[in-house]
Structures are given as C-alpha cells and as structure tokens.
Amino acid sequence: xxxxxxxxxxxxxxxxxxxxxxxxxxxxxxxxxxxxxxxxxxxxxxxxxxxxxxxxxxxxxxxxxxxxxxxxxxxxxxxxxxxxxxxxxxxxxxxxxxxxxxxxxxxxxxxxxxxxxxxxxxxxxxxxxxxxxxxxxxxxxxxxxxxxxxxxxxxxxxxxxxxxxxxxxxxxxxxxxxxxxxxxxxxxxxxxxxxxxxxxxxxxxxxxxxxxxxxxxxxxxxxxxxxxxxxxxxxxxxxxxxxxxxxxxxxxxxxxxxxxxxxxxx
Amino acid sequence: xxxxxxxxxxxxxxxxxxxxxxxxxxxxxxxxxxxxxxxxxxxxxxxxxxxxxxxxxxxxxxxxxxxxxxxxxxxxxxxxxxxxxxxxxxxxxxxxxxxxxxxxxxxxxxxxxxxxxxxxxxxxxxxxxxxxxxxxxxxxxxxxxxxxxxxxxxxxxxxxxxxxxxxxxxxxxxxxxxxxxxxxxxxxxxxxxxxxxxxxxxxxxxxxxxxxxxxxxxxxxxxxxxxxxxxxxxxxxxxxxxxxxxxxxxxxxxxxxxxxxxxxxxxxxxxxxxxxxxxxxxxxxxxxxxxxxxxxxxxxxxxxxxxxxxxxxxxxxxxxxxxxxxxxxxxx
Ligand SMILES: Cc1cc2nc3c(=O)[nH]c(=O)nc-3n(C[C@H](O)[C@H](O)[C@H](O)COP(=O)(O)OP(=O)(O)OC[C@H]3O[C@@H](n4cnc5c(N)ncnc54)[C@H](O)[C@@H]3O)c2cc1C
Ligand SMILES: Nc1ncnc2c1ncn2[C@@H]1O[C@H](COP(=O)(O)O)[C@@H](O)[C@H]1O
Numbered sequence: 035x036x037x038x039x040x041x042x043x044x045x046x047x048x049x050x051x052x053x054x055x056x057x058x059x060x061x062x063x064x065x066x067x068x069x070x071x072x073x074x075x076x077x078x079x080x081x082x083x084x085x086x087x088x089x090x091x092x093x094x095x096x097x098x099x100x101x102x103x104x105x106x107x108x109x110x111x112x113x114x115x116x117x118x119x120x121x122x123x124x125x126x127x128x129x130x131x132x133x134x135x136x137x138x139x140x141x142x143x144x145x146x147x148x149x150x151x152x153x154x155x156x157x158x159x160x161x162x163x164x165x166x167x168x169x170x171x172x173x174x175x176x177x178x179x180x181x182x183x184x185x186x187x188x189x190x191x192x193x194x195x196x197x198x199x200x201x202x203x204x205x206x207x208x209x210x211x212x213x214x215x216x217x218x219x220x221x222x223x224x225x226x227x228x229x230x231x232x233x234x235x236x237x238x239x240x241x242x243x244x245x246x247x248x249x250x251x252x253x254x255x256x257x258x259x260x261x262x263x264x265x266x267x268x269x270x271x272x273x274x275x276x277x278x279x280x281x282x283x284x285x286x287x288x289x290x291x292x293x294x295x296x297x298x299x300x
Numbered sequence: 301x302x303x304x305x306x307x308x309x310x311x312x313x314x315x316x317x318x319x320x321x322x323x324x325x326x327x328x329x330x331x332x333x334x335x336x337x338x339x340x341x342x343x344x345x346x347x348x349x350x351x352x353x354x355x356x357x358x359x360x361x362x363x364x365x366x367x368x369x370x371x372x373x374x375x376x377x378x379x380x381x382x383x384x385x386x387x388x389x390x391x392x393x394x395x396x397x398x399x400x401x402x403x404x405x406x407x408x409x410x411x412x413x414x415x416x417x418x419x420x421x422x423x424x425x426x427x428x429x430x431x432x433x434x435x436x437x438x439x440x441x442x443x444x445x446x447x448x449x450x451x452x453x454x455x456x457x458x459x460x461x462x463x464x465x466x467x468x469x470x471x472x473x474x475x476x477x478x479x480x481x482x483x484x485x486x487x488x489x490x491x492x493x494x495x496x497x498x499x500x501x502x503x504x505x506x507x508x509x510x511x512x513x514x515x516x517x518x519x520x521x522x523x524x525x526x527x528x529x530x531x532x533x534x535x536x537x538x539x540x541x542x543x544x545x546x547x548x549x550x551x552x553x554x555x556x557x558x559x560x561x562x563x564x565x566x567x568x569x570x571x572x573x574x575x576x577x578x579x580x581x582x583x584x585x586x587x588x589x590x591x592x593x594x595x596x597x598x599x600x601x602x603x604x605x606x607x608x609x610x611x612x613x614x615x616x617x618x619x620x621x622x623x624x625x626x627x628x629x630x631x632x
Contacts, residue, residue: 160440178491287621
C-alpha cells in the first residue's frame with residue numbers, strides 16, 4: 035500500500051508564551067528565537083498512523099512538505115521516525131501561500147508521485163489553524179475525504195475511520211484512494227530511534243520546484259492565494275486578576291467560596 | 301452579480317441548531333450593513349419546520365433541501381447540494397458554523413466553489429468603504445489575531461466559532477420565502493459509507509450547557525482527582541467537569557471533556573481551572589466564560605492574565621476547603 039503523508043514545519047507551540055513573535059508588517063508568524071521549529075503536531079500523528087498501517091499491511095510511506103529550505107529539518111525527522119521517502123516542495127514563488135495555493139502545490143506533487151492508495155494529513159496546522167489544505171488536496175485530486183479522525187484502519191481494501199464528534203464518534207468506510215486527516219487522539223507518535231536517525235542522515239531529500247511540478251505560476255504562493263491577511267496583531271488582555279489572599283490554601287479555598295457568593299455567582 | 305448573505309443553517313434532530321441561530325444573528329447584521337437580503341440553506345430530511353424557524357430567526361429566503369439522502373451528514377452529499385444551492389442563489393457571503401459537520405463541509409465546499417475561506421472566525425464586519433467582509437480569526441491557537449479578506453472570488457466564505465455571535469431573536473410574525481431545492485443525488489454514488497454512530501458515555505449536565513464548569517489539567521497527575529475532587533464539587537454546584545488537552549492526551553479523561561481550540565467552546569457563568577497553565581489554545585475554549593477562576597500553584601502561570609479571580613496554591617488543598625464552604629453556603 036502506498037501512503038502519502040503531508041507535513042508542515044511550524045514554530046513550536048510549546049515554546050514559552052513570551053517568545054511568540056509575529057511580523058505585523060509582513061503579516062507573518064515568526065519562529066521564536068532560540069526555539070527550533072517542529073513538525074506540526076497532528077502531522078506527527080499522521081506519520082505515526084501511516085507507519086502503523088505500513089507495519090500492519092506492508093507498503094511504502096512518502097512524506098511531502100512545502101516550505102523553506104529549512105523545512106528539510108522536518109523531513110529528516112520524518113525519515114528518522116521511519117518514513118521511506120521525503121520530498122521538499124520549495125520554490126521562492128511558493129512563499130506566502132494561503133490554503134488554496136498550498137493545496138494546489140501539494141496536489142501537483144501527489145499527481146507527480148502518481149501512485150497512492152491513502153493520503154494522510156494533520157487535522158490542522160498549529161501556526162495558522164486553518165484546517166483547509168487537506169480538503170483542498172482531496173478536491174483537486176477528486177478523492178473522498180474525512181477530517182479529524184481518531185482511528186484509521188485498512189480492512190479488505192477499504193479504509194475504515196472513526197470521525198470525532200462532539201458527543202462521540204462516527205465509523206465511516208471509504209474506498210481507496212482517499213484522504214483522511216488525523217487528530218491527536220489517534221496515537222502517540224514514536225520517537226526516532228538512534229538507528230532511524232543514522233539512516234535518515236544518509237538519505238537524500240529531493241527538492242521539487244515550480245518547474246519540476248509543472249504548476250501554473252499564477253496559482254502558487256501569494257499570487258495564487260484567494261484570502262489576504264490585512265491585519266495581524268497580538269491581542270492584549272489587561273491583567274486584572276483579583277487574588278484571594280490567605281495564610282493557607284485551605285483558607286483561600288474558603289475565601290474563594292465566600293467571594294463567589296458575595297458576587298452572587300454561586 | 302452575487303447578492304445576499306447566506307448562512308448554512310444546521311439542524312439537529314429536525315430543529316435549528318444553536319449555531320444556526322448564532323449565524324442567523326450574525327448574518328442579519330451583515331446583510332443589513334450591506335442592504336442585502338439574508339438567505340439560509342437548510343439541508344436534511346424532515347426539515348420543513350426548521351426552515352420556517354430560520355425565517356422566524358431572520359432569514360428572508362430559505363433554500364430547503366429535504367431528502368432522505370441528506371438525513372445524515374456526509375462530505376460528498378452536503379458539498380454537492382450546497383454547491384448547487386450557491387450556484388442557484390449566488391450569495392456574496394456564505395457563513396458556516398464551526399461544528400462537527402461545518403468544519404468538514406466548509407473547506408471542501410470552498411475548494412469546490414473555487415473561493416477563499418476564513419476559518420473559525422470570532423468577529424465579522426463589513427468594511428464601509430470596500431463593502432468587503434472583514435473576518436477576524438485567532439491564529440496560532442489565539443496567540444495572535446488575523447483579519448482576512450477575500451477580494452477576487454465569491455462567495456466570501458467564513459466558518460464561525462460557536463458562542464461568539466449573538467443568537468437571532470425569534471419573531472414568529474416574520475415573513476419569508478421557502479424555496480425548495482431539487483435533490484437528484486443518487487445515494488449509491490456516494491463514495492463513503494457511515495457504518496455507525498457511537499455515543500460517548502455521558503452523565504449529568506452537558507459540558508456545553510453547564511452554567512458552572514470545573515476543569516482539571518496536567519497538574520492533576522492522574523485521573524483520580526477528576527472523579528474524587530472535581531466531580532463531587534461540580535455536582536454540588538450543578539455543573540460539569542472539563543479538562544485541558546494535556547489531561548486528555550494522558551488518557552485520564554475522554555476527549556469529549558476537552559475544552560479549547562480543538563475541544564469544546566463553552567461560555568458558562570463560572571469557570572474554575574485547576575492546575576491548568578492557560579495556553580492560548582485552552583483559553584480559546586473558555587475565554588468567553590463570564591467569571592474565570594484560576595487555581596494554580598505557580599503565581600506566574602499565564603492563566604492569571606485571563607482570570608478574574610485567582611488562587612495561588614495547591615488545588616488538592618484548595619478544592620476540598622472550597623467544596624466544604626460551598627456546601628455550607630448552599631444550605632443557608
Ligand atoms: C493545534 C493545537 C491545538 C490545541 N488544542 C487544545 C485544546 O483544545 N485544549 C487545550 O486545553 N489545549 C490544547 N492544546 C494544548 C495547549 O497548547 C497546552 O499544551 C495545554 O492546554 C496544556 O495543558 P495544561 O495547562 O493542563 O498543562 P500544563 O501547561 O503542563 O500546565 C499545568 C499547570 O498545572 C500547575 N500545577 C501543577 N500541579 C499543581 C497543583 N498541585 N496545584 C495547582 N497547580 C498545579 C502548573 O503550575 C502548571 O501551570 C492545543 C495545542 C495545539 C498545538
Ligand atoms: N506547507 C505544507 N506542506 C505540507 N503539508 C501541509 C502544508 N500546509 C498544510 N499541510 C497539511 O495540511 C494539514 C492542515 O493544514 P492547514 O489547512 O494549514 O491547517 C496539515 O496538518 C498538513 O498535513
């Protein structure tokens with residue numbers, strides 16, 4: 035079975051809050067100083083799901099990432115986790131792509147790969163939180179799709195997933211090829227082993243640019259974007275917390291109840 | 301020329317969902333600002349009454365696709381029928397709720413229509429000069445806010461976060477038109493098959509509806525205190541128990557208890573966060589609570605920047621004393 039996983043490199047969401055930075059002028063989210071970027075968390079879940087499927091039914095896993103040259107870092111890590119092949123989609127023209135322009139390039143790369151049974155993506159990318167790109171890939175490739183799943187299995191040539199709902203989940207069966215987006219409930223991503231890291235070090239990461247992908251220049255990057263960010267800012271919350279004082283935590287607990295009563299909240 | 305603000309008015313069990321009422325409320329304001337009609341799309345089976353309710357909640361014209369094939373949500377069927385309705389009605393703006401189904405439908409539909417989409421918006425406005433929709437959305441979990449416009453394509457699409465818009469007020473004297481939509485979709489051609497729907501075990505007050513919510517985070521170090529300390533206290537106050545994603549990821553509590561960006565959005569009158577640091581992604585789900593109480597032993601925890609009342613201390617000691625005092629107060 036041929037599985038493609040799309041991964042995005044993002045600023046580490048676990049970095050200290052104070053280190054969060056944006057460029058208001060260029061409307062970009064920046065990587066915090068001194069904190070290395072990471073594979074988007076849900077994409078790690080997608081990689082893990084792909085590796086587990088490969089272990090169960092055999093096959094090959096290919097990771098695709100559209101990004102700066104520095105995003106080879108994420109692809110190296112995917113290789114270290116056990117992905118068979120990793121390809122970087124990079125071209126200066128791809129910069130500042132919105133979901134439409136990103137999905138267009140990823141779909142072109144998947145077409146170029148040609149062989150695939152299942153495409154696994156993350157549920158959303160933690161930098162812009164759009165949760166759009168996978169549906170776009172599916173639409174461009176005319177594939178059935180299901181988003182935000184907590185389980186993916188392959189049985190008798192069909193894909194069976196559990197889509198998360200507010201009050202439970204839904205079991206859905208899809209024919210292959212299809213596209214599924216993975217949520218964090220699905221698994222715990224493995225850590226690369228030393229052997230994996232060594233093997234990844236030796237692997238080449240091909241770079242496919244606009245020419246290699248034969249994409250329409252008007253449909254990539256900023257030029258191909260349909261949404262435009264006109265303002266990007268950091269919200270400020272005026273800290274006006276009233277602290278409950280007390281000698282002991284027990285005393286504070288009691289005082290909290292009294293204060294809430296006073297405010298007629300309980 | 302495209303004209304009108306359309307909302308995807310979702311139904312649950314044949315009645316208008318609360319998110320639909322919120323969208324109708326928001327949509328009405330945008331439509332009035334533009335001087336254009338408010339349109340609604342109602343999809344399902346046995347939804348005539350819900351369509352009429354959409355009129356009572358502010359819609360001027362409601363496109364009703366009522367067919368057995370639309371009984372349960374499926375990406376392919378809903379995308380196809382919505383694309384058909386949009387082609388027929390030609391709205392300039394299309395709003396969809398960020399619900400289980402809306403978050404799946406909206407991006408697929410946007411790509412089908414070849415238009416842009418602003419995801420998970422918390423504020424919508426019409427620019428008085430350009431007449432464009434300005435959709436404001438939290439990004440990076442809420443660490444930043446972005447205002448997005450869609451200039452070249454129509455409809456301008458946005459998904460809207462639950463509980464961020466004032467719901468429309470029902471007025472049964474309102475008049476509107478129901479337009480039946482012909483559904484020619486053959487269920488046999490749908491690629492996916494929904495095998496079953498499994499309900500998570502749920503007792504007591506629903507988290508989304510609770511007026512008081514007590515939530516626990518990674519600092520609880522295990523499932524025990526959720527059930528031994530938080531649950532009895534929530535019960536006493538007639539509330540529900542929630543959790544941070546860290547507690548869910550650890551497997552201490554089910555995912556349906558998660559509050560936040562990718563969990564539930566709640567707006568109770570009282571939210572008590574125990575041993576939760578207050579990451580932006582968590583606050584995305586509880587920031588609309590009227591009163592936020594934080595119990596955390598780290599005085600520098602970010603949650604104190606968002607809390608109205610704060611206790612610096614160990615929840616293990618604070619909560620039992622709080623519980624006891626509440627018990628006394630409630631007896632009086
Ligand atoms: C794309 C994305 C989506 C996300 N979605 C969500 C979401 O929907 N919901 C969500 O919650 N998170 C979400 N997160 C995760 C979020 O960023 C944080 O990692 C998470 O909220 C942290 O949970 P926590 O506060 O319980 O844990 P921590 O950040 O580890 O905080 C634990 C806190 O407990 C305190 N503490 C420890 N022991 C005690 C004690 N005995 N008494 C008092 N205080 C104590 C500590 O001081 C600390 O402040 C998301 C992240 C990403 C990247
Ligand atoms: N630049 C990218 N390169 C590879 N995959 C991406 C890229 N952007 C988005 N994706 C995939 O699409 C998912 C959802 O992203 P988004 O729609 O941006 O929230 C991510 O989890 C990735 O799997």
